[in-house]
Every structure is written in structure tokens, then in C-alpha cells.
Amino acid sequence: MIKDAIRYIYIERRAYCFIAVQLALCVALFTYSLSHVTSARMAIENANNSIQSGRVNIEAHPNNENTSSLVLSNAEIHSLREITNGAFHYTAYCTTAYASGDDVTNAFIMTMDEDELSKYVVYVSSKLFSSLTDDIVFFNDSVSVVNGTLYYWGHPYEVKPMPESISGRSLITTIDGEAISMDDVLLFSCFSKNVYDDLRKEDHVVTSFSLDDGELSDNGELLWKTLRYLEEIGDGGYTFSVGSLIQEAAKYHNYSVMIPAYLGETGILLLLIAALGMIGAMRMILRKRARDYAIRLALGATEWELIRGSTCEVMILILTGGIIGCIIGAVAVKKYPFDTMFPVKLSCSVIATDMLILLILTAAMVIPVCVRIMRLRISDLLHCN
Amino acid sequence: MIELRNAYKTYNTNGNDKNVLENVNLRVERGEFIILFGRSGCGKTTLLNIIGLIDNLTSGEYLVEGINAEILSRKEAAKYRNALFGYIFQSFYLLPDLSAGENIQLPMRYKGMPRDEQKERTKILLEQVGMAGRDKEFPNRMSGGEQQRIAIARALANKPPYLLADEPTGNLDTTNRDHIVHLLSQINKEQGSTIVMVTHDRELLKYADRVVEM
Ligand SMILES: Nc1ncnc2c1ncn2[C@@H]1O[C@H](COP(=O)(O)OP(=O)(O)OP(=O)(O)O)[C@@H](O)[C@H]1O
Ligand SMILES: [Mg+2]
Numbered sequence: 001m002i003k004d005a006i007r008y009i010y011i012e013r014r015a016y017c018f019i020a021v022q023l024a025l026c027v028a029l030f031t032y033s034l035s036h037v038t039s040a041r042m043a044i045e046n047a048n049n050s051i052q053s054g055r056v057n058i059e060a061h062p063n064n065e066n067t068s069s070l071v072l073s074n075a076e077i078h079s080l081r082e083i084t085n086g087a088f089h090y091t092a093y094c095t096t097a098y099a100s101g102d103d104v105t106n107a108f109i110m111t112m113d114e115d116e117l118s119k120y121v122v123y124v125s126s127k128l129f130s131s132l133t134d135d136i137v138f139f140n141d142s143v144s145v146v147n148g149t150l151y152y153w154g155h156p157y158e159v160k161p162m163p164e165s166i167s168g169r170s171l172i173t174t175i176d177g178e179a180i181s182m183d184d185v186l187l188f189s190c191f192s193k194n195v196y197d198d199l200r201k202e203d204h205v206v207t208s209f210s211l212d213d214g215e216l217s218d219n220g221e222l223l224w225k226t227l228r229y230l231e232e233i234g235d236g237g238y239t240f241s242v243g244s245l246i247q248e249a250a251k252y253h254n255y256s257v258m259i260p261a262y263l264g265e266t267g268i269l270l271l272l273i274a275a276l277g278m279i280g281a282m283r284m285i286l287r288k289r290a291r292d293y294a295i296r297l298a299l300g301a302t303e304w305e306l307i308r309g310s311t312c313e314v315m316i317l318i319l320t321g322g323i324i325g326c327i328i329g330a331v332a333v334k335k336y337p338f339d340t341m342f343p344v345k346l347s348c349s350v351i352a353t354d355m356l357i358l359l360i361l362t363a364a365m366v367i368p369v370c371v372r373i374m375r376l377r378i379s380d381l382l383h384c385n
Numbered sequence: 386m387i388e389l390r391n392a393y394k395t396y397n398t399n400g401n402d403k404n405v406l407e408n409v410n411l412r413v414e415r416g417e418f419i420i421l422f423g424r425s426g427c428g429k430t431t432l433l434n435i436i437g438l439i440d441n442l443t444s445g446e447y448l449v450e451g452i453n454a455e456i457l458s459r460k461e462a463a464k465y466r467n468a469l470f471g472y473i474f475q476s477f478y479l480l481p482d483l484s485a486g487e488n489i490q491l492p493m494r495y496k497g498m499p500r501d502e503q504k505e506r507t508k509i510l511l512e513q514v515g516m517a518g519r520d521k522e523f524p525n526r527m528s529g530g531e532q533q534r535i536a537i538a539r540a541l542a543n544k545p546p547y548l549l550a551d552e553p554t555g556n557l558d559t560t561n562r563d564h565i566v567h568l569l570s571q572i573n574k575e576q577g578s579t580i581v582m583v584t585h586d587r588e589l590l591k592y593a594d595r596v597v598e599m
Contacts, residue, residue: 011482295478298439299539300467300495302460379440382478383430 001305005312008289015281020321022274023361027325028332030267031346031354035333039344056223060230060238076233083229084222117189122150122157125183129161150186162187165334275361282314282365286372293373294381306373307366314365322358326351387436387547388412392445394431405431409445411597415546418573418580420590423599429583430551432599436581437470437549438462467495471540471578473550477532479524485535486511486520492542510538514568530561537568541578548572550582554589566592 009016080088117123144150150157161167167182227240234240286293293306330346337344394406405428413419413436421429434440435447438454447454449465457465466472471492479488486507493503511517514534524532533553540548550569554562570592573580582593590596 007482291478292480292482295480296491296495297463298437298466298472298478299492300463300543301491302463302495304460305495379431379434382439382474383434 001309001312004309005316008309008313009316012285015285016317019274019278019281020317020324022277023318023321024325024328026267026271026274027322027354027358028328030271030357031326031329031350032332033267034350034353035329035346036337036344038347038350042347056242058223058226058230059241060234061241063237063239080226080229083225087222088226117163117187119189120157121160121189122152123160123162123166123187125167125185126161127183128186129159152186152188157188271357271361275364278361279365279368282369283372286310286369290376291381293376294378297376297378298382303373303376307370310369310373311366314362314369318358318362318365322354326354329354386412386414386448386450388446388448389432389435389442390446390448392435392447393443394428394435394440395443406435406442413547413579413581415579416573416577418570418592418594419582420593420596421581421583421599422585422590422596425585427599429599433549433551433581433583436547437472438466439472463495467492468543469545469547471542471545471548473533473536473540473548473553475552475555477524477529477536477556479532479536479539481523481525483523484520485516485522485524485527488524488535489520489539489542492539496543506542507538510541513541514538528561529557530564533557533561533565534568537565537572541572544576546579548578548580550580552583552585554584554586562586562589 145159148159150159162182162185166187223242230240231238293301296306297303333344333346389409389411392406392409392411393404396403396405409432411432421432423429431440435442435454438449438457441455449469454462479485480491483491486504489507489510490503493506498506507520508517511520514537516531516534516538519527519531524535527535533556537553540550548569553569554565557565566589569580569582572578582589584590
């Protein structure tokens with residue numbers, strides 16, 4: 001039966017190739033878009049969860065152009081955690097890069113908090129990687145490379161090429177809104193104690209602060225204490241404001257969801273059009289094959305056997321197109337995510353939705369085929385000579 | 386034995402009923418060579434289709450081996466077509482995408498015969514119709530006479546007791562015609578297959594045990 005199905009697919013290879021390619025593209029686009037939409041939803045949900053748990057965000061705004069964002073030393077962070085009974089959190093800005101172009105090679109120094117990054121490693125693009133591992137390279141006072149080990153303010157870091165998921169990103173610096181390519185970046189994990197301290201010296205990292213339950217539990221006393229201590233550390237260089245996570249969630253929504261969601265709708269629409277095309281193509285193929293089927297029936301095939309055969313064909317077609325589409329979509333999500341404000345990942349729910357759509361599509365194609373086969377009248381088809 | 390009793394077949398075209406078969410009574414015993422003879426349009430093909438279970442009567446009874454065809458389910462009808470009847474058409478109706486051998490194997494496949502048995506039988510059948518060793522060839526590379534031989538081999542695949550041939554020589558020249566009819570006659574004599582053949586060629590009437598004029 002499978003052999004017959006493959007033979008029939010081979011006979012109709014042009015039509016089937018066309019259908020499979022169309023299907024693969026639609027599924028890829030759909031997977032890509034839906035991944036963005038689900039990831040954005042997850043980011044929004046996380047933000048909402050934080051709001052619900054009473055989390056407060058504190059932002060430090062530099063008062064003059066000579067200062068950039070406030071950086072805390074580990075000791076200060078430690079005291080802040082003590083003052084607030086552990087409610088104080090900080091994150092070095094992760095998805096937004098902060099960079100300074102003070103190197104002769106134009107390499108930017110950047111920190112990022114990604115699970116993939118290890119503390120004692122500096123990550124560079126493959127382009128930089130090949131030039132760094134050779135001999136001794138001096139960038140400037142703070143960065144030098146000796147025999148494949150990079151020294152930053154005297155601390156050694158192993159040099160590794162950047163994970164692919166990161167190297168494809170295009171980031172916007174907070175200084176002037178200009179995009180920098182990851183090719184020109186020395187990337188450290190912001191969880192590395194050394195690099196954090198060093199950056200503190202250089203005033204290099206943008207840091208956001210937040211308090212868990214701070215405002216709500218004690219009429220804002222924790223918040224007030226925190227702000228006062230932060231002002232002390234900042235030495236008058238900063239104004240502090242309490243940011244709203246609701247706004248942040250809305251920002252995610254407006255900025256990052258719109259375009260991929262629009263793509264998702266386009267994907268669905270294209271999929272519908274493709275489905276109509278596929279059903280039409282299948283009808284044509286069946287009409288062409290009606291006499292073939294009539295002959296088979298006259299030779300003793302049952303309608304059921306013919307239905308099984310054509311279902312097999314449809315399934316091979318949809319599985320091939322669908323799986324190729326899923327793979328293309330997954331690769332696109334990994335290599336070319338639309339935005340870096342939140343991590344874009346291919347989740348199981350996206351794959352499950354894909355499978356559901358493919359299943360519905362299979363049914364939409366198989367049911368008309370069944371009806372047609374059940375309605376075949378052998379005598380009419382074999383009558384005229 | 387197959388038997389038609391008071392058989393009527395009416396076609397409805399554009400709202401007009403047309404009686405193609407009117408009160409047909411026919412009885413075919415096993416082993417007979419019967420020719421249905423009559424002018425064009427008198428319903429010979431229709432009758433053969435009804436006998437071969439690929440069409441239904443409008444009224445009357447058709448008994449196949451004592452069983453009323455009307456009560457057969459789709460599945461049973463398919464099984465009967467596969468096991469009882471071998472159909473030979475005027476325009477051969479070989480599947481163009483299958484090789485000669487695969488065409489011959491189709492009825493055996495639908496019967497569920499094991500693969501090596503199918504191959505063995507195909508070889509014998511090809512020899513029998515004088516086409517030994519040509520199982521890999523495709524029908525569109527064959528002459529009309531050769532295609533009809535393959536079609537006959539296919540009809541014989543499951544050793545059906547009844548061979549139904551609808552103008553099997555209508556598309557062939559006289560030499561090929563004689564070969565084919567000779568072959569059918571030989572099958573009838575040597576294997577005892579019942580043959581119901583439709584023709585309007587008077588020259589062929591001599592081969593029949595019985596001629597039914599319509
Ligand atoms: N499916 C159909 N619908 C309507 N009319 C039909 C149908 N099949 C056959 N007929 C009509 O029934 C009549 C008998 O047709 P049939 O093919 O049985 O004749 P025949 O004796 O085989 O003719 P020929 O010798 O030309 O093959 C014809 O007039 C034909 O137009
Ligand atoms: Mg006819």
C-alpha cells in the first residue's frame with residue numbers, strides 16, 4: 001500500500017512538490033510567529049506575576065552626561081539585602097547591552113545575564129575568536145590576550161566563541177540608540193564577580209533594582225530605606241524613580257508582540273489559502289485518477305483499500321511538508337529571533353499547535369477524498385470506450 | 386451458475402427514463418462459451434456490467450452462484466468481483482503506471498495472495514498468453530494485441546470461473562482478433578472457464594456454444 005502511495009506521489013510529483021513546499025513555508029512562518037507570540041505572552045505573564053507578588057522596580061537616572069548608570073559593588077548589594085531583609089534584587093541589564101567604545105580594535109565590552117554564559121569565560125564572535133587565540137594581543141590598558149587567555153583588569157578569562165543564539169542578535173546600546181553588532185563585542189557574564197567589580201571601577205553596567213513585597217509589607221518603609229541608601233551610594237549623581245511593572249508588561253506588549261502577532265495572522269491566512277489550494281489539487285488529482293480507481297475496483301479492490309491508499313498519500317505529503325516547515329520555523333526562531341527584549345523560544349505548545357493544524361489539514365483533505373471514492377461509479381467510468 | 390430473472394435496467398438522462406434492458410432472462414451454466422450479439426446501443430455492455438457486479442439492476446433478480454446480488458455489501462461485491470469474475474475490456478484498461486507484471490498481479494494482491502506465489506503465477510500466466518518474460522514492460526510500449534493478452538492474463542489471475550469479455554477484439558486487426566479469440570476458446574476448453582463475450586463481429590459467432598441475440 002505504501003509502495004502504491006509512493007508511486008502515486010511520484011506520478012503527481014509536480015503537484016505534490018508544489019503542495020509540500022507551500023505547506024512547509026506556511027508551517028514555518030506560523031511556527032516562527034507563534035513562537036514569538038507565546039514567548040511574549042510568557043514574558044508578560046512573568047511581569048504580571050511579579051506585579052501580583054508586589055514587586056517594585058527602582059530605576060536610577062544619571063543627573064548629568066558624565067555619569068552613566070549606577071553600579072553597585074558586591075558589598076553594597078549585600079548591605080542592601082540586609083537592610084531590606086532579603087527583599088532587594090538586582091539584575092545587570094541583560095537583554096539591553098551597555099557598551100563603551102574605548103578600545104583600539106573597536107571591541108565593545110558588554111555583560112549579559114544568560115544561563116548559557118559561564119562566569120570565567122569571555123565570549124567573542126568567531127571572527128574575533130580566530131584573531132584572539134594566536135599570539136599576544138594588546139588592546140589597551142584593561143584588555144590583553146596572552147596565549148588564548150584574556151586578561152581584563154588583570155583577571156584571566158578563558159576565551160570562547162559566542163553561543164549561536166546570542167551571536168545572531170542585534171542589540172541597541174542605551175547611550176545613543178545605535179545598534180552594535182555582536183561581532184564587535186567582548187561578552188562577559190554579568191554574574192561574574194570579577195567582571196562586576198571591574199565594571200564598577202569603570203562604571204560600565206546598567207543595573208536595575210527591585211524589591212519584593214517592599215512597599216506593601218511596611219507602608220513603604222523598606223522602599224524609603226533602600227532609596228536613601230542608593231542615593232548615598234550614588235553621591236547625588238542620580239535621581240531615583242519607582243517604575244511600574246505594569247508599564248513594563250505593556251511595553252513588551254506594544255513593542256514586541258505586535259509585529260509577530262501580525263505575522264501569525266498572516267501565517268494562518270496563508271495556511272488557509274494553502275489548504276484550499278491543497279484540497280483543490282487533490283480533487284484534480286482524484287479526477288485524473290478516477291478511471292484508475294474504477295479499474296482497481298473492477299479487479300476486486302474495496303473502496304476501503306483505495307481510501308487507505310490515498311490517506312497514506314496525503315499523510316506522507318502532509319508529514320513531509322509539515323515536518324520540514326517545523327524544522328525551518330525552529331531554525332528561524334533560534335537563529336533569527338525577531339526581538340531580544342525577551343527570550344524567544346520554541347515551546348512544546350507551539351509544536352502541539354502545529355501538529356493539531358496538520359491533523360485538521362489531513363482530515364480536511366482526506367474527507368473529500370473518501371466521499372469521492374465512495375461515490376465512484378465503476379460502470380460510468382468504464383463504459384465509454 | 387449465474388442467472389437473470391425479469392431483469393430491467395433503466396437509465397435516467399435529463400429526466401427521461403430509458404429502458405436499456407427490458408425483461409431479460411438469461412442463464413449461464415459453468416463451462417459455457419456464450420456470445421452476446423446485437424446492434425450497437427442495445428445494452429450488451431450494460432448487461433455485462435450487471436453480470437460482473439459493477440452495476441445494479443433497476444428491478445428483477447440477478448443470482449450469482451445462487452445468491453441475490455442485491456443483498457451483497459460493497460465489500461462482498463468486491464470480493465466476488467475479485468474471485469468470480471475476470472473482466473476483459475475493449476480498450477484493455479491496463480493501469481498505465483504499472484508494468485505488465487504488476488498489472489497482472491493486481492487481482493492477486495487484492496485477494497491477499499503471498500508475494501512469491503503472485504510472481505510464480507504471473508510467470509505461468511504470461512507464458513499462457515504467449516508473452517513470457519515481458520513482465521517488466523509497460524503497457525504503453527506494447528501493441529494493442531499484446532496489451533489485450535496482458536489484460537487476459539490479468540483477468541485469469543485468480544482463476545475466476547467466469548470470464549466477461551466486452552468486445553475484446555474491437556480495437557484489434559483481424560490477425561490479432563483471431564489470436565485472441567482462439568486464446569479465449571482454448572482457455573474455455575482446457576480450463577473449463579465460462580466465457581461471456583460481447584461482439585458484433587459475425588465471424589466470431591462460430592466459436593460460441595451459444596449465441597444470445599439481443
Ligand atoms: N450511465 C449511463 N447513463 C445513461 N445512459 C446510459 C448509461 N450507460 C449506457 N447508457 C445507454 O444505454 C444504452 C445501452 O448502452 P450499452 O453501452 O449497454 O450498449 P451496447 O450494446 O454495449 O452498445 P455498443 O455495442 O455500442 O457498445 C445506450 O443507449 C446508452 O446510451
Ligand atoms: Mg458496449
